[in-house]
Each structure stands twice: as C-alpha cells, then as structure tokens.
Amino acid sequence: MTDTKSAAAPTARRTDGPRRTARPGLVLLVIAGAQLMVVLDATIVNIALPSMGDYFHKTQTSMTWALNAYTLAFGGLLLLGGRSGDLLGRRRMFIVGLSLFSIGSLLGGLAPSYGLLLFGRVVQGIGGAISSPTALSLVTTEFEEGEARTRAFAVYAAVSGAGAALGLLLGGVLTEYFTWRWVLFVNVPIGVVLIAGAYLYLHESERRQAGRFDALGGLLSIAGMVGVVYGFIHAANDGWSNSITVGVLVAAGVLLIAFFLWETRAADPMLPVRVIADRNRGGAYLVMLIVGAAMFGMFYFVTFFIQQVMHFSALRAGFAFLPVAFIIGVTSQIMTKALPRFGPKPLIVLGAGLLTVAMFWYAHVDAGSGYWNLFFPGLVVMAAGMGCIFVPLTTVAVARVRNTDAGVASAMLNVGQQVGGSLGLSILATVAATAGRSAGKSKAADLAQQVKAGHLRPDVFKHLQELTAAQQGHTPSAAALHDSAAVQAVAQIQAHSSGMGFLVAGFLGIAAIVVALILINVRKTDVPTEPSEVTAAA
Known part of the structure; x- marks a missing residue:
C-alpha cells in the first residue's frame, strides 16, 4: 500500500495521557456498542413507522421524513464529525456524539407532536455523524495494527453488518409488545452506559497541536x-x-x-488529499459506496415483499432477518484468520461476488415465492458476502493512515456506505416503480380481457386500485381484500417490480467486483500481522 509515510507527520500530543485501565475487551465493547446503537437505528424505526403515522395522523409518505430527517443530518455532517475527532480528541467527541444521540432519542420518544419527533431525529443524526466515524477511528488508535486490530475490525464489522437485521427484529418486538416510543427510548439507557464506559476505559487520542477547523x-x-x-x-x-x-x-x-x-x-x-489519493483506500471507499447501494436496496425490497405480499407481521419479518445477524458474525470471525493468509483483495472480491449472486437469485422472485424456497437461501448467501467483505474492506480503508487523519479516513468509509445507500435506494426504487407501472398496465389489460369474456366482475379494477393504494398507506375495502383476482394481480405487479430492482442491484454487485479487481492491489504481505511490522506515518 502506498501512502505519505515518508512525509513528516504533524505534531501530535496526548491530552489526557494513557487510559485509566488497559482492558481491551471493555474498550471494544464500548466502541462496538456505540456502533450497534447507531446502526440499529437505521432499521428499528422502519418497523414502527405505521404506528407513528397512526399516532400523529400522518400518511406513509409523510412519515418517511422520520427517516429522512435523520439521514440528512447524519449524511451531511459525517465528514465534519470525523474531522472533529482528529482535531478535538476522539474520546471527547465520541462522548459528545453519544450524548447527542441519546438526547435526540429521548426527545423523539417523548414527542407530543410530529415536529418535535423530526427535531429529535435531527439531533440523533448529528450525534450519529459524530459518534460513528469516531468509533471506527478509535479502533485504529486503541488497537495496534496487526492481529489485534484485525480481530477488533471483525467485531466492528459484525456489529455494523448484523445491526440492520437486529434492528428489524428489535423494532418488531418493541412495536408489537410495547409502543412505537420504545424504539427511541431504548437508546437512552444504552447511551448512558456507553458514555460512562467511554469515560472510564478510553484514552484521549493524539490530535494536531496546531489544528483548526x-x-x-x-x-x-x-x-x-x-x-x-x-x-x-x-x-x-x-x-x-x-x-x-x-x-x-x-x-x-x-x-x-x-x-x-x-x-x-x-x-x-478537513479532508486531506493524501487520505483519498491512496489508490487502495480510494478503491475501498468506492467499493463501499457500490455495496451500500446494493445492500440497502435489497433490505428495502425484501422487507416490503415479505410484509405486503407474503403478509408477514412486523415481528415475524424481524425474525425472518435473524439468520443474517448470525451468519455475518460467524463469517466476520473467519475473516480474521483468512485475511493474513489470503490478503484483502481476494476476500473483497469473494464477498462482492456472493452479494451479486444473492441479488441475481432474488431477481427470480414471483408472486408465489416463499421464504424458505427463495428468501432464506438468498439471505444466507448475502450475509456470507457481507461478512466476507466488511473486515478486509475496513482494513484497507484505514490501514497505515496517520493517527491524526484516522477520524476523517473512517468518516469517508461511512460516507461511502451512507451515500451509497441513499443513491442505491433512489435508483432501485425508480427502476422498480417504472417496472411496476409497466406491469400494472399489462395486468390491467389482462384483467380487461377476462372481464370482457365474463370470467371476472367489472369491480376488479376498483379493487385493484384500492389494493395498489394500500401500499401507500390507504385502507382498502373488505371486498378488495377478498377479491382473489385483484390480490393476485397486485402480488404479480410487486414481484415484477421487485425483481427488476434486484436485477439492477446484481449489476451493481458486478461493478463492485470490477472496482475491487482494478483499484485494490494490496497483497497479503502488505497486511501487518504484528505491531512491529507497522511503519505508518503516525
């Protein structure tokens, strides 16, 4: 790997001296716990949106801003959040980020009005934008580059990858047995514990002595x-x-x-050119952007299909994703042993390849698809791919970076995932909507022929419109719900639109493979296995 190792490193100093107690397990628990809390929030709120909408008397479209408010604040401030840790100290900013995230969760959970809910979500997003990149940079400064850091990355990657699936499950449980407010309240006690752990067990990182924003x-x-x-x-x-x-x-x-x-x-x-000029690091950021686009789109389409077509409850849908968390955790641990043996590039290509296979497998979805014959095998392959890709990709993205640049280098990886997710969701949703409109016209023509032939009643068109509107939050009539022809038509339309979305996600996976093959050229001999092998500029 190439970096500006020969350049004079900026003057740095420790502000709080060594950490109070050297307990790597507790340090990693605090860092991973913070990342899990932020990642969970990306999906835990999704399950509660219908209940939130009922409480505030808002449509499904309006309630998407409960997600968008967080996404805008989080995505917009990631770079600034990562750099603030480099300049002001990572433990300090880590605690600030956790505090804001917890306060935002409390405000959102207590919200008596829709406006205050959105305000709480913005505060959450600001806290996440500070704590998430700071958490990853703390891994690079708390653990020596080599085997110890690789193991820490495995835990971090498992948490990051499995958190989305766990969020769906936890959101389903809390919404089913408590109220929607608890999907926000649950962050508050966890945040308090993590803040205390950060104060007790993390040491303040080095920072630029003359640094300024x-x-x-x-x-x-x-x-x-x-x-x-x-x-x-x-x-x-x-x-x-x-x-x-x-x-x-x-x-x-x-x-x-x-x-x-x-x-x-x-x-x-704020973003030193040396951070992104490195070919391997830039390649890692680009792969993360593409993988994030495909992965977020996959979660979106699978979640909607199993709930709207297969009629899974929120709780059952959460359990449907549970294998993802387990497989990512196991695969990430396997990668800690495979990384020194094979190097990052083959593992990244393997992971992207498995994701691509899963997307093309899902592209075969139809109205009769079931969980065990289609979705479960795809989730297993997809989870294995995520577990394969996150550890080596994170290692390449932050390896041999100066300690004083670790925050912004980590932030760029988060930026890739966040922007990739937003980009992928918008592209795939557009593709699916276009395919759905085309399938809807074709299906309407088929129904018209059956009505003309006397096989169906004319009100099938009205029922079809009601069931289609139900996907946007409207309540269909009982007659529409019992019209088997209309129900089957809607299922076929959604299957076609989802299949086209998965197909495009598969081509994104191919793009990730190509980028990894061309830009990432790290050999296994370039991956440090002992701290003595590290010659980073910091």
Missing part, C-alpha cells in the same frame, strides 16, 4: 452532502426528471467540486 471546507461539505442525500431522497419520491431533483443534485455536485478544489489549497484541510 477548515470553516469553508466544512460549510461546503455540509451543504454538498446534504444536497446529495436530499436529491436522492427526492428522486426516490418524485423521480429523476423532477426539476427539484435535478436542481438540487446539480447544485450539490457544484458544491462538492468546489469543496475538493478548496481542500487542495487549504492550509489545514
């Missing part, structure tokens, strides 16, 4: 990232040809170009 770079990055995320959200709801979508994305592109140009000239840049 790049104010212009910060403003440009926040505006650009918020624009990108909002543009993708708007595209998913209103299409890519919408004038607002186009205008926001163009403006965001201009802002981000201006940001990168400024970073090449700034005396103390």
